[in-house]
Amino acid sequence: MSEQVTVTINGKEVKVSEGTLIIQAAKMAGIDIPHLCYCECLPSTGSCRVCLVEVEGAKGLVASCTRKVKNGMVINTNTEKVREARRFVLELILSNHSGDCMSCDKNGACELQKYAYELGIEKTSFSMKDPGYEIDKSNPFIERNYNLCILCGRCVGICKTQGADIIDFIKRGMITKVATPLDKPLQESGCDFCGSCLAVCPVGALLEVDRRFRGREWEMEETKTVCSYCGCGCDLVFGIVDGQIMRTTGESPGDFLCAKGRFGWDFVENPKRIIKPLIKKDGILTESTYEEAIKFAAERLLDIKKAHGANSIGGFIGAGNTNEVAYLFQKFLRAGIGTNNIDSSARLLGFPALIDLYEALGDGAVVSMEDIEEVDTLLLVNADVTVAYPRVGVAVKRALSSGAKLVVVDAGRTKISEKADIYIQSKAGSDEFILSGLLKELLDGKVYDEEFAKKCGKFEDLKKSLGKLKMEMVEKESGISKDVLKRAAKLYGEGKKTVIVFGAETVSPQTMELIANISLLTGKTRASVLPCLLSSNLRGTVYMGALAEFYPGVRKIDEARNDFEKTWGVKLPKKAGLSIKEMLDGMGSSILGMYIVGADPVTQFPNSSSVAKSLSSLDFLVAQDTFLTETAKLADVVLPGITLAESNGTIVNMEYRTKEVRAVIEPLAETDWKTVTALSKRMNYTMGYSSEKEIAKEIKSLVFVPKKIERDTYSFILVEPKVSGEEPDKKYPYTLIVGETTFGFYDGIRTKNSKLSRLEPNAGDYVIFNSEDATSLKIEDGCEVTVKSRRGKVTTSAKILDFLPKGMFFMPSCHDKRGILASDSIDSKLKSPQHRLIAVSISKGGANK
Amino acid sequence: MSSEGCSVLITLEFFKGFAKDKMCGKCLPCMLGTTRIIDVLERITKSEGEERDMVVLEKTSSNIIDTARCKLGKDAANFLQDSLTSSRDEYEEHIKDGHCSHNSCELLINYWIDPEKCVMCDACKKVCPEDAIVGEKLVPYLSDNNPYYVRDKKCTKCGQCLTVCEVGAIEIV
Numbered sequence A: 001m002s003e004q005v006t007v008t009i010n011g012k013e014v015k016v017s018e019g020t021l022i023i024q025a026a027k028m029a030g031i032d033i034p035h036l037c038y039c040e041c042l043p044s045t046g047s048c049r050v051c052l053v054e055v056e057g058a059k060g061l062v063a064s065c066t067r068k069v070k071n072g073m074v075i076n077t078n079t080e081k082v083r084e085a086r087r088f089v090l091e092l093i094l095s096n097h098s099g100d101c102m103s104c105d106k107n108g109a110c111e112l113q114k115y116a117y118e119l120g121i122e123k124t125s126f127s128m129k130d131p132g133y134e135i136d137k138s139n140p141f142i143e144r145n146y147n148l149c150i151l152c153g154r155c156v157g158i159c160k161t162q163g164a165d166i167i168d169f170i171k172r173g174m175i176t177k178v179a180t181p182l183d184k185p186l187q188e189s190g191c192d193f194c195g196s197c198l199a200v201c202p203v204g205a206l207l208e209v210d211r212r213f214r215g216r217e218w219e220m221e222e223t224k225t226v227c228s229y230c231g232c233g234c235d236l237v238f239g240i241v242d243g244q245i246m247r248t249t250g251e252s253p254g255d256f257l258c259a260k261g262r263f264g265w266d267f268v269e270n271p272k273r274i275i276k277p278l279i280k281k282d283g284i285l286t287e288s289t290y291e292e293a294i295k296f297a298a299e300r301l302l303d304i305k306k307a308h309g310a311n312s313i314g315g316f317i318g319a320g321n322t323n324e325v326a327y328l329f330q331k332f333l334r335a336g337i338g339t340n341n342i343d344s345s346a347r348l349l350g351f352p353a354l355i356d357l358y359e360a361l362g363d364g365a366v367v368s369m370e371d372i373e374e375v376d377t378l379l380l381v382n383a384d385v386t387v388a389y390p391r392v393g394v395a396v397k398r399a400l401s402s403g404a405k406l407v408v409v410d411a412g413r414t415k416i417s418e419k420a421d422i423y424i425q426s427k428a429g430s431d432e433f434i435l436s437g438l439l440k441e442l443l444d445g446k447v448y449d450e451e452f453a454k455k456c457g458k459f460e461d462l463k464k465s466l467g468k469l470k471m472e473m474v475e476k477e478s479g480i481s482k483d484v485l486k487r488a489a490k491l492y493g494e495g496k497k498t499v500i501v502f503g504a505e506t507v508s509p510q511t512m513e514l515i516a517n518i519s520l521l522t523g524k525t526r527a528s529v530l531p532c533l534l535s536s537n538l539r540g541t542v543y544m545g546a547l548a549e550f551y552p553g554v555r556k557i558d559e560a561r562n563d564f565e566k567t568w569g570v571k572l573p574k575k576a577g578l579s580i581k582e583m584l585d586g587m588g589s590s591i592l593g594m595y596i597v598g599a600d601p602v603t604q605f606p607n608s609s610s611v612a613k614s615l616s617s618l619d620f621l622v623a624q625d626t627f628l629t630e631t632a633k634l635a636d637v638v639l640p641g642i643t644l645a646e647s648n649g650t651i652v653n654m655e656y657r658t659k660e661v662r663a664v665i666e667p668l669a670e671t672d673w674k675t676v677t678a679l680s681k682r683m684n685y686t687m688g689y690s691s692e693k694e695i696a697k698e699i700k701s702l703v704f705v706p707k708k709i710e711r712d713t714y715s716f717i718l719v720e721p722k723v724s725g726e727e728p729d730k731k732y733p734y735t736l737i738v739g740e741t742t743f744g745f746y747d748g749i750r751t752k753n754s755k756l757s758r759l760e761p762n763a764g765d766y767v768i769f770n771s772e773d774a775t776s777l778k779i780e781d782g783c784e785v786t787v788k789s790r791r792g793k794v795t796t797s798a799k800i801l802d803f804l805p806k807g808m809f810f811m812p813s814c815h816d817k818r819g820i821l822a823s824d825s826i827d828s829k830l831k832s833p834q835h836r837l838i839a840v841s842i843s844k845g846g847a848n849k
Numbered sequence B: 001m002s003s004e005g006c007s008v009l010i011t012l013e014f015f016k017g018f019a020k021d022k023m024c025g026k027c028l029p030c031m032l033g034t035t036r037i038i039d040v041l042e043r044i045t046k047s048e049g050e051e052r053d054m055v056v057l058e059k060t061s062s063n064i065i066d067t068a069r070c071k072l073g074k075d076a077a078n079f080l081q082d083s084l085t086s087s088r089d090e091y092e093e094h095i096k097d098g099h100c101s102h103n104s105c106e107l108l109i110n111y112w113i114d115p116e117k118c119v120m121c122d123a124c125k126k127v128c129p130e131d132a133i134v135g136e137k138l139v140p141y142l143s144d145n146n147p148y149y150v151r152d153k154k155c156t157k158c159g160q161c162l163t164v165c166e167v168g169a170i171e172i173v
């Protein structure tokens, strides 16, 4: 800890640590020094000069946001001289500020207004000069009115570290203006719409479009909750006026949120939401009452159970529900209906990687975002962090800005790969070769932690198997030269504090095992990794036992059945449960009834035409969801679901933090937990909870509070590298990669029902060609193309962008038809399909030609 | 009165140069203050000065000295302060009398035809593009004695008459 010093501020003595800024020291003493350019989350620029103070003995006034305290300093923050100086600066600003507080949404929260009032400025003594800029209203999220801009530079600073680094000061005559290169609109300048600039702007120059004229600062009711898009689980504060969502912010202005977290909530209030239950009558879904729908669904499911046994029923739940709902859901199926046929979309989104990781390293190896900011070397494997898991992207960028080194392994030329020291643009599906090659180079180059590695099991076997690995084969399969891998291994191996960040849903189980091996081999940091999760509660869903093979607490069915029979007080089914793929295969014969909550397998699961066929062959399908998804359209009963913005409960984010979710508005429909209990009760299994809190209590009492499990013995896993994903052949010579985009999210159901879709080109209906393939296939930007796989074909439009290497194409995961193309063949161990790499053929023109 | 030329104009040119080349625009008081100073000085040289402008200039410069981030801004403000102190009468003359004694501020100068020298040749009236000169060519015994003079309101100070007058009767005052 640094030395404590004593300073006197306005006659008050305070002890602060050496090196503290005067403005900070004053804050600790309870004194607010007016400031405009300074923001705690940013490096000081000292440009506005509003924070000037008098320091005894110093020549002239001193900017308190740049000057550090010294022992014995005597500071006066509010003398007449200081006030005069502040008044001068504010009057200058005001003479250039053509705003009207009357109609400005910042009124009441505006820092300029606040200080002008405090200093008693009625009117500027300078003559008014209207900057005369046109207000930019061209994007759906941020209204930019530079007539109100006070040139504090906060937005410029934060865009550098959290955004896309696209805005800066440009000279406009004698006066400066904030602008993108060439002063183009944000949406044409590569803006990520993280809204960080908006969050730090002290005045009304940058405002949420949605908020204009819908409620003032003091009318806003704020509720803290967690973002339910990606697995980063950022904290959100919703501002609500009259029960409607006005805006979303982080807890403090400098907290990062991505476009989805900050602007993607209008889907919650979208009129297309399902509010009333629907029952299919003569093939048409018709509105009914809640009572009637529950009764009907329960009776039909009971009939099926009676006639064909409990195991003819299955359940599927999305990995974006609260722990409480996931827990209830599996309890209802196991204890209420009596089957282990339970699965969740976690199966598609990285659950296998998590289980593998858990077995190889224990959860203790998982680091937090803060940890990432402090490492000196990062290895990113298939993780388009700034796009798919944006908060991780910011952590990585922050680490880089404090000097960390970066190795990126990714087929796609992602934004973060541009910042890499070594970028390994692998061939899609060749990760296992690349990582095996890296392992070998780490060993051969002797840049590993021998002491630690020796303590791990199978080290000798690993050495032997890597000894046999031919680098020529690695080069051939991955297209990456040995030298590059050698350099990457050296860079990574020499790091003192390292982390491997990877996209859990993009890696194969074997890739995951190789990642574990690398972290064991460089074990000095005790193997630190961050599996990036796409879904907000993937960990929680797995932990709550919403999977065939595990009870809550990731306890194996056979081992824990007795315990759960005791706690739940019922006989539990012995028969192993089926995974979603197995259920789909059995539909129409062994599986006759399904209950699906908050998930849309028709869109999400690969080979969607066959999924739709399977679901249609069921005797009875109940779907519970917020929108009428493709799956819900096939249901016999549709029960309304709610979004996380209307739910209370908890989720577990990718860092393994349990976070509290709070309803920010009154739920538009019955809550999910109540619907599950109502259905259960009607099926003669009463669960009798009175609130989400009680469910949480039960979970807690079973000691299933998710926590990291530390391990003390480790073992390497021997992996024979293979090409992952579907292999191309003569008929389907190309590889299609399905991945995330900045303004789309997973199956797109939320982003498409939000204004976010306005920023996704063609609402996600496109496929990316690199220019080489485009030339050889004679494709122009925007022209119609047909993508064909072994399962089916999709007509879409071409977008030319050098993102992937030759022979590889990219399709956004929010493309509604990508499921038609993907392969649903599953691996035998964890029963999850490698659906993100698809062998395809591509031709010009529509499908009907 | 300084000898090198009109102090107001010199200061204005100095600030224009400063704003164009030296000022970095990294702190508000200097950037905004400088543009304000330029505005005021420009008005003064156009005979649109107001009495309170002196106070505005004094306060702005002393405030910039107190608040600007770096020496560049402070030095610029000091330049104005020095000029205000040493040539106060010049500034006041511009503002109060609308007069530039160096005859440099274009909009403050006047063209005057000295009747003692004028030979009433009509050369200036012919050349004046603005029709700002009145008078009648002297034709012995025929014409009345209509002496030549410049109508200040119409004159744009282009200086063409000056060059054609052979007897040097036109002066800038």
Ligand code: SF4
Binding pocket: A097, A099, A100, A101, A102, A104, A105, A106, A107, A108, A110, A111, A112, A113, A148, A203, A204, A205
């Ligand atoms: S930005 Fe602030 S000072 Fe300007 S109009 Fe809005 S509330 Fe008023």
Ligand code: SF4
Binding pocket: A155, A158, A159, A162, A163, A164, A165, A166, A167, A186, A190, A191, A192, A193, A194, A195, A196, A197, A198
């Ligand atoms: S929204 Fe984000 S990326 Fe866009 S300008 Fe603002 S800070 Fe930069």
Ligand code: SF4
Binding pocket: A148, A149, A150, A151, A152, A153, A154, A155, A156, A178, A197, A200, A201, A202, A203, A205, A206
């Ligand atoms: S837009 Fe806002 S944050 Fe950016 S410089 Fe202007 S006042 Fe500051």
Ligand code: SF4
Binding pocket: A227, A228, A229, A230, A231, A232, A233, A234, A256, A257, A258, A259, A260, A261, A262, A389, A390, A391, A392
């Ligand atoms: S990074 Fe993820 S959790 Fe955070 S705001 Fe964006 S989508 Fe939400």
Ligand code: SF4
Binding pocket: B022, B023, B024, B025, B026, B027, B028, B030, B031, B068, B069, B070, B071, B072, B073, B074
């Ligand atoms: S005072 Fe210095 S820092 Fe400030 S704008 Fe002028 S030249 Fe730049």
Ligand code: SF4
Binding pocket: B111, B124, B127, B128, B129, B130, B131, B132, B133, B150, B154, B155, B156, B157, B158, B159, B160, B161, B162
């Ligand atoms: S200065 Fe030009 S406009 Fe004025 S009187 Fe002479 S010629 Fe005419």
Ligand code: FES
Binding pocket: A034, A035, A036, A037, A038, A045, A046, A047, A048, A049, A050, A051, A052, A063, A064, A065, A066
């Ligand atoms: S807050 Fe210190 S100079 Fe702006």
